[in-house]
Amino acid sequence: MSGLWTVFSKEVKDNLRDRRTVLSSLGMALLSPVLFMWLMSFVLEQAISDLEESVDLAVVGADNAPNLMAFLESNNVSPGEGPEDPEQAVKDRDHDVVLIIPDEYGERFESGTPATLRLVYDSSRAKDSEKDYRRVRGLIRGYSQQVGNLRLQVRGINPAITRPIQVDSTNVASPSARAVSLLGVIPYFVIFSVFMGGFYLAIDTTAGEREQGSLEPLLAQPVARATLALGKLLATAVFSAATLVLVLVAFSYAIEFVPLEQIGMSVEFGLDKVGTLFLGVLPLVLLAASFMMIIASFTKSFKEAQTYLTFVILVPTMPLLIVAFLAPQPQMSNMAIPSFSQALIINEIIKGESIAPELIGVSVISTLVIGLICSLVAIRLYQREGMLG
């Protein structure tokens, strides 16, 4: 094993000087949390504003219905002076919605015949006019139902009799649900960073070294090939682990800037969780490094290795989007899958839920075993003559 430290430290030093390697590690570490934070804040802001935004409503003939006006005001709608020509005003975008209350409203209301109100809006302006229109119409319906119920009760009739069917809808795509599912993207970013951190080292120490002609003299040095391969593998794994730490720390800072508590959610991603998360994902580091080294060993040049690897690392990372959107529960079967099980661990930890220790054990052991097998294969490949290409 003599020479292992020499090879390892040379690869670390050499690659720290490589702008590509450092950028792909740091870039991953800093960009993904920033991107995530921005997305998250955007979605949350929408969720919060949809609930609280007040609507300015132009009303023609507000004096005809003071009770209705009071009801609207108590529901965060501020009635204002109506325009001369409501239709033209909405067309010209002077107003988003105009409510017209005819003079006979009070008379009809009192006599118990349906009092007609008119709403003028523009359905082509979905963002403002259409949205406000729905809100106001909903409120007026609510008011109408309230008054209707009162009238029935006064006559001794249960208002429920007028509603043979009641529909309750739950919109799972509500803005806050979207925000929750966005959190599921974190494991994807974290696992992807494990691969990206070692990406260029895996190539540089195999195909890259062969391409620049430094592999042949290196193999002629009095150091066992297995030692050379192991030193390079360890350097790759260390870069991958370092990127993992950076990404976790960056995420734990970024997440503090997301106003999650405003939708009543809490995320367990403080600095104290970074250590736990790191240990949960660490077994994957060896597997990622050796897996990429195996692929790179078969390629002839740096470019070729880059092309293949970019494609191949989609295999372990793409299924993680399933975690984001389907949110499967950790089980014996899925915790045996490397990369997938680490994603589940991250997911459960940041949601503040606990996972059975035996499930974590399955994840750690299966990932380490597969990682060791891949490492042996990578080292074995380094020993064949074809390595020189």
Place this chain on the structure above:
Amino acid sequence: MIRVQDVYKSFGEVKAVQGVSFEAPDGRITGLLGPNGAGKSTTLRMLYTVLRPDTGSATIDGHDVVNSPLQARRAIGPLPHGSGIYPRLTARENIRYYGKLNGMSGKSLEQRIDQLSDMLEMEEFMDRRTKGFSQGQRTKVALARAIVHEPRNVILDEPTNGLDVMATRALRDLIRKLRDHGKCVLFSSHVMQEVAALCDRIVIIARGRVVAQGSPDALRSQTGKDNLEDAFVAAIGSEEGLE
């Protein structure tokens, strides 16, 4: 002392080396001369153990390249064809890396590096990263790296390729110096004049076989030609691949 005995090596259908035998004694410069594709590089690659011979054997100072490759490697300073150096490391770091791989360290290693830097006139670029070095500068670094551990045997595969006149002269001087220090120097070339100018012994290889070997004088008398080039052509039986 390098000894090669009836070595064969094929790559699939291609029979690269078909029974090569020769000796390269200490204190002598032995030239492996042959046209392109004759099997020179393959032979040398087996000597510095990156390839295994199919049959036959080779020893370096008595260490078999197949059975005890680590000892054999320790005894040689290899300069493979187109030997690459690490562009993000300085010349000094490149040389130091190989010193450490050969078990050197500390003060003695640094002293040896300075000594090589003097000998090869590298002071000027010793502490610059090697990216952007000229071919001559790169060859100097690769050579210094190859002999940093003072090996008894030096194997150079086409070392003068791509070098200008001055760099070639400097390299020849160095090769003679190594010989005068009692080293065994084995180098390959497809350039007749170069081998003639430098070698004490010549081994001519063609189509994977040794077709003639001996001192330049012996070769001339063997083939009955006065001129070494004619002797070479007579030995390999054609002018194919000559320069």
